[in-house]
Amino acid sequence: MLTAAALATALALSGCAATTQADAGQDSGAGYVAGDGSLATWEPQQRDGAIDLVGQTYDGEQVDLGQWRGEVVVVNFWYAACPPCRAEAGDLRAIHQDYTPRGVQLLGVNPRDDAATAQAFERTFEVPYPSIHDQGAVAVAAFQGLVPLQAMPTTVVLDRQGRVAARIMGQIDPTTLRGLIDDTLAETA
Template sequence: MNSRRRRRTRAAAALVVATIGLSACTTDAGTPTATDGVVQVIAAQDRQQVKPFTGELLGGGHFDTTSMASKVVVYNVWGSWCAPCRTEAPVLKRVSEETQDLGVRFVGINVRDNDAAARAFEENYGIEYPSITTDTSRDAILAFGPALPPSAVPSTLVVDAQGRLAARIVGPTDYSTLSTIVTETAEESGPGSD
């Protein structure tokens, strides 16, 4: 096994077992809190398809997951009212910009918010990738099934180029974790998978 592959395998293994202290914006019993957030990388053979969904976008227009076929897509569940969402916003922006040339796309899923506050949040943090509005986010949340607790905000889900859930982060993410997961998922597809 070459050294690059060993490093990737070790990093993936570390992420699978990592339980990190996170402060998710949730008050529902049974959902992740500051002491039980999770990072989970799913082995390729264990991945499940994410159900297709559609939604209206904050900036206007319509989103359909079929438009993302053959791309790695990072979905981030967020709200402008969520303090950890504000903390991770610069991380999401940076990783989205750094991985765009790899064919990776980011899509926000705005929840329990109003459109004006959500648009102000995106403008404040320079978020340029699209976000599904609160009014149409329910189908997006349900598409991930039990992998996404409905009240776990923020949460980040990485979908591989075959439309399968490759990783999930429940609670705020950091740069190193997100960049590693997204880059390695994109590298699985190989060059020219755009």
């Protein structure tokens, strides 16, 4: 299970969230609405069915979560003008590098940006994993009840069956996310 230090870090991050939409727009991230920093986990017997999602990346490639069954998947909802999305990009890149050899896939979901804006973000922050261009909110609908559209970033960990094992609303703490991934990898099928 999650260590006490990881839980303490997640709780500390929850104090960084804006309390209102007006508070969130007071800096260079105007229009940004913070996730509240909350962390939720579900034991295997508490999890609902697999998330079904097929989408297209900004490069025109099709991504189907069903093709990653048998692997742990980390799904990160982001957009380019979101300050914590920018802040966590390097941590997600490092997690991708460290965990891909262990059978973990990362997938970004961007419900707001056009291709030029999203691809500029991906180049600037050297994002090595695909992101779905979710202009029709198909991914948001697939995660309905788990990922509020206005809570960016939000990161979800899916187990090997494609079920939601954990969710972080707000900027990730890399130690916490690594712990959640490790816990999910350690589960037996």
